[in-house]
Amino acid sequence: MISRFTIRTLGTALTAFALGAPLNGHAQDTTTKGVRIGLRYDVGVKPGILVLPINGANGDSIRTMLMRDFDYGDRLTVITLDSANAAALVPASPGAYNYSVIAQMGAQVLVTGSVSGGELKVESFDVAKAGPYQRGAFALRGDALGPDWRMSVHVAADEVENWIFGSRGVAATRILFDRKGDGKIYIIDSDGANERAVTRAGTCMSAAWAPNAQSFAAACTGSGGAMRIHVQDFKSSTPRWVHSTGSLSAAPAFSPDGSTIIYASSDDDGVTDLVSIGVGSSGAAHSITAKRGGINTSPAFSPDGQRIVFTTDRLGTPQVYISNVDGTSPEVLSELITGTSQKTNPDWSPDSRSIAYQSTVGGEFQIFVTNVRDNSSKQLTSEGRNQEPSWAPDSRHLVIASSRSGPSQLWVLDTESGRVRQLTRRGANHRLPAWSPYLGSQK
Amino acid sequence: MTRSIRIALMLAGTIAGTAACHKKLPPAGAKTTPVTDTDAAARERARQDSIRRAEQARRDSIDRANRANQGTETPPGPTTRTVEEMRRILAQPVYFDLDKSDLTESSRAALDAKIEILRDKPEIKIRINGHTDDRGSDEYNLALGMRRAAATKEYLITHGIDASRFEVQSFGAEQPAAEGQNEEAWAKNRRCEFEIQGLK
Numbered sequence: 001m002i003s004r005f006t007i008r009t010l011g012t013a014l015t016a017f018a019l020g021a022p023l024n025g026h027a028q029d030t031t032t033k034g035v036r037i038g039l040r041y042d043v044g045v046k047p048g049i050l051v052l053p054i055n056g057a058n059g060d061s062i063r064t065m066l067m068r069d070f071d072y073g074d075r076l077t078v079i080t081l082d083s084a085n086a087a088a089l090v091p092a093s094p095g096a097y098n099y100s101v102i103a104q105m106g107a108q109v110l111v112t113g114s115v116s117g118g119e120l121k122v123e124s125f126d127v128a129k130a131g132p133y134q135r136g137a138f139a140l141r142g143d144a145l146g147p148d149w150r151m152s153v154h155v156a157a158d159e160v161e162n163w164i165f166g167s168r169g170v171a172a173t174r175i176l177f178d179r180k181g182d183g184k185i186y187i188i189d190s191d192g193a194n195e196r197a198v199t200r201a202g203t204c205m206s207a208a209w210a211p212n213a214q215s216f217a218a219a220c221t222g223s224g225g226a227m228r229i230h231v232q233d234f235k236s237s238t239p240r241w242v243h244s245t246g247s248l249s250a251a252p253a254f255s256p257d258g259s260t261i262i263y264a265s266s267d268d269d270g271v272t273d274l275v276s277i278g279v280g281s282s283g284a285a286h287s288i289t290a291k292r293g294g295i296n297t298s299p300a301f302s303p304d305g306q307r308i309v310f311t312t313d314r315l316g317t318p319q320v321y322i323s324n325v326d327g328t329s330p331e332v333l334s335e336l337i338t339g340t341s342q343k344t345n346p347d348w349s350p351d352s353r354s355i356a357y358q359s360t361v362g363g364e365f366q367i368f369v370t371n372v373r374d375n376s377s378k379q380l381t382s383e384g385r386n387q388e389p390s391w392a393p394d395s396r397h398l399v400i401a402s403s404r405s406g407p408s409q410l411w412v413l414d415t416e417s418g419r420v421r422q423l424t425r426r427g428a429n430h431r432l433p434a435w436s437p438y439l440g441s442q443k
Numbered sequence: 444m445t446r447s448i449r450i451a452l453m454l455a456g457t458i459a460g461t462a463a464c465h466k467k468l469p470p471a472g473a474k475t476t477p478v479t480d481t482d483a484a485a486r487e488r489a490r491q492d493s494i495r496r497a498e499q500a501r502r503d504s505i506d507r508a509n510r511a512n513q514g515t516e517t518p519p520g521p522t523t524r525t526v527e528e529m530r531r532i533l534a535q536p537v538y539f540d541l542d543k544s545d546l547t548e549s550s551r552a553a554l555d556a557k558i559e560i561l562r563d564k565p566e567i568k569i570r571i572n573g574h575t576d577d578r579g580s581d582e583y584n585l586a587l588g589m590r591r592a593a594a595t596k597e598y599l600i601t602h603g604i605d606a607s608r609f610e611v612q613s614f615g616a617e618q619p620a621a622e623g624q625n626e627e628a629w630a631k632n633r634r635c636e637f638e639i640q641g642l643k
Contacts (some may be wrong), residue, residue, distance in 0.1 A: 044562055206582060227611060248589055250583040264586060268611050270544065270593025272586035311583060318583055344580040387580065431581060438599040
């Protein structure tokens with residue numbers, strides 16, 4: 001959450017301070033109290049972060065983006081100051097920050113930045129130690145304020161979080177989705193910017209990221225009428241590989257190494273099985289579920305690629321099952337098998353620990369997360385219809401389709417705090433979102 | 444009425460019945476209206492009646508959906524039907540229960556009318572398109588629609604029509620016949636539709 005801080009005596013304070021803290025380029029190990037990851041902070045308390053005005057071209061936009069990214073990450077409390085008040089905190093002498101005032105505002109981390117020569121330089125300061133903490137330079141790619149440029153700023157925000165927590169943020173990510181009745185696959189930045197269609201012809205649904213984020217798979221109906229699996233590069237507008245078996249091929253998922261796709265294949269006898277096929281292969285798909293149950297669909301891999309989680313009706317109503325990748329050793333995930341509760345659309349968290357899925361509660365789908373180790377489950381939503389969860393790379397945030405505000409939109413759900421934010425706002429009937437891997441290392 | 448609601452109502456009835464059998468004595472001086480076993484039995488009967496009425500309403504909505512497309516007049520025999528009459532009968536959708544691919548009595552009657560024509564006109568081919576309502580997950584519904592199309596095809600085959608005359612396809616919940624979040628709309632969307640080829 002963003003906290004608001006009013007400064008009444010800032011000008012006086014700024015003229016009265018003097019810098020006495022030594023410059024220190026490296027973080028010191030402080031393990032006495034609190035949590036030591038980067039900076040020291042207390043468990044359950046979100047450290048405060050203050051971003052000062054960014055010098056150079058489009059500095060205001062960069063500052064706004066950084067603050068929003070830190071806020072959306074749900075690990076930091078962003079101290080919001082308008083530009084004038086923030087500018088008053090910039091010292092006349094380089095590095096001579098008034099740490100006592102900044103600390104009074106609740107900030108434990110101070111961030112400054114400047115743009116020059118197509119590069120964003122970012123520096124962070126440890127307010128408690130009154131000195132520099134970490135710094136980095138980030139190339140601003142593409143046209144100013146364009147999609148690549150914005151992704152560069154997200155990369156910087158994620159890296160600042162990495163300095164503080166020892167793990168990157170997830171701002172430099174995107175989400176694929178489709179809209180029911182529309183037929184195109186869309187992509188949108190994690191902060192809701194740059195929404196655009198990535199497919200043109202056909203009617204597509206159920207997009208899935210290739211692990212290298214260069215391409216995606218989707219289930220698409222062409223002119224022939226049958227639904228098939230397409231794999232398309234983001235740089236292209238047409239699929240580079242089309243594959244199908246049986247009468248209908250749907251719900252594709254890439255293996256973590258990107259070599260294999262598993263999907264749901266329906267035969268003329270009405271049985272829907274999970275099958276696997278090498279990406280690009282012209283051979284036959286291998287059966288995984290081998291006609292166990294009438295319907296097997298919505299698969300996802302475990303991060304190590306050894307197991308899968310999927311939906312099956314082999315107990316009657318649809319339930320979530322885990323099995324080995326070849327279909328052996330199937331076991332039901334959900335601890336409670338209630339006769340009429342449907343559990344579908346599972347997704348395995350990147351850290352392997354959790355599986356998110358949707359389950360009916362009072363006739364409406366709600367989002368649940370099950371801890372894989374002890375099989376304990378937690379209901380995360382209750383307002384409207386909430387479905388089709390997909391994990392962010394941080395294994396903390398989920399993107400879901402929700403009807404809480406009317407016709408289905410995509411929302412981001414923080415599984416730790418329960419906080420939600422609306423991701424999409426244009427159109428309606430958004431569904432089947434898929435959160436990308438981290439995109440920051442892409443050229 | 445869904446199965447879960449029926450179970451909830453029955454459970455509520457059981458709990459209420461149990462409570463009626465294990466009443467605590469009221470404290471001295473307290474003004475109470477005694478609850479008799481007759482009252483509990485009457486409530487239980489009312490509950491059961493309510494369950495039966497809801498179940499009947501659900502059945503009726505499916506039958507209405509079937510009848511609405513079948514027309515009320517007795518169709519003429521196959522030799523005297525016009526092409527348009529045959530097309531209408533062949534194209535009549537058949538309807539299903541929630542999350543089911545079993546053919547209901549009225550759906551079998553609609554298919555029997557088609558079988559009569561298909562036997563008489565071997566040149567006719569049909570694509571059977573399975574559809575669902577939108578209460579399940581969309582990916583699951585694609586599979587459920589296929590199961591409905593396959594069950595429909597199976598019925599026609601077991602009544603002597605050659606399998607090579609049919610194709611099956613599923614649209615899941617992608618192409619609803621009726622909009623709305625109510626049983627009337629859902630009943631119209633849980634269906635198989637028929638695309639006719641070769642009827643002249």
